[in-house]
Amino acid sequence: MTGTPPHQPATAKARTDAAPAPGLLTHSAEVAKALAAGRPVVALESTIITHGMPFPQNLQTAQRVEEAVRQAGATPATIAVLNGRLHIGLEPDDLEELAEARDVAKLSRADLAVCLARGGTGATTVAATMIAAARAGIAVFATGGIGGVHRGAELSFDISADLQELAQTPVTVVAAGAKAILDLPKTLEVLETLGVPVIAYRQDDFPAFWSRSSGLPAPLRADTPAEIAAAHAMRAALGLPGGQLVANPIPQAAEIAADVLAPHISRALLEAEARGIAAKDVTPYLLSRIFELTDGASLTANIALVLNNARLAASIAQEISTGTQI
Secondary structure: OOOOOOOOOOOHHHHHHHOOOOOOEEEOHHHHHHHHHOOOEEEEOOHHHHOOOOOOHHHHHHHHHHHHHHHOOOEEEEEEEEOOEEEEOOOHHHHHHHHHOOOOEEEOHHHHHHHHHOOOOEEEOHHHHHHHHHHHOOOEEEOOOEOOEOOOHHHHOOEOHHHHHHHHOOOEEEEOEEOOOOOHHHHHHHHHHOOOOEEEEOOOEEEEOOEEEEEEEOOEEEOOHHHHHHHHHHHHHHOOOOOEEEEOOOOHHHOOOHHHHHHHHHHHHHHHHHOOOOHHHHHHHHHHHHHHHOOOHHHHHHHHHHHHHHHHHHHHHHHHHOOOOO
């Protein structure tokens, strides 16, 4: 005999997939209030805090990014796993604790559930933050740059889980393109194959993180937050899975020209290969080494672009929260 056993309703699996298990998410007071009132909320990742810069600069930057979201009219929700709890928004004490913590796990789709099940602590990457945001009902996420196809991926098969997440999780992600240390042409090709809309904001070129242009044309362009919000709503109306990548160029005053960065990136890549650095350790090493080679200019630019992305994400979240109907 086939079919659903009498003691297990046919709708049980659908309910599990559609909503978080009771008690799975822990909301900060600020985020809980905003979500209950239907006000715009912007998700923020936490690896920039734990793996991006030293204390106390990481804490100060996280606080600045949260405040930029508030000033732009939305509520920030920094996402992290603390002691086996998936936090949607961090209280000030929790944010400081995370900023000072050592040996924090870096969580993506593959290890998020394991960390939670073990009662661990971890910082969320783009992929894990998207998963948590979607479960919490948050439509917009601001980050620095997404992961992508690493250089030499034809041999290493090193491709970030961020790309698959964009193809299946319905969150609009605002980033300054993909990190310039990656193979950007291949990253765009994979995103196209996966059906992910890549929308450059107010320009035709795809930005390259620290630089406003990668020299590659962006597949799509939008000039207002309202256009991006409407596209987000239309995807939902069509029943299309996945989200959107909004490629927001770094402010011109803060950018580092691509030709200035290129030799530093090449050197850092060669050094990483010589040291046998691979997998999740590659990106933190390269960002740290480029910081050294640029005398700190790369970090200054990184902070500027994250703040810029937070402001745009807040504007998009406001447009989405108005309840645009398709």
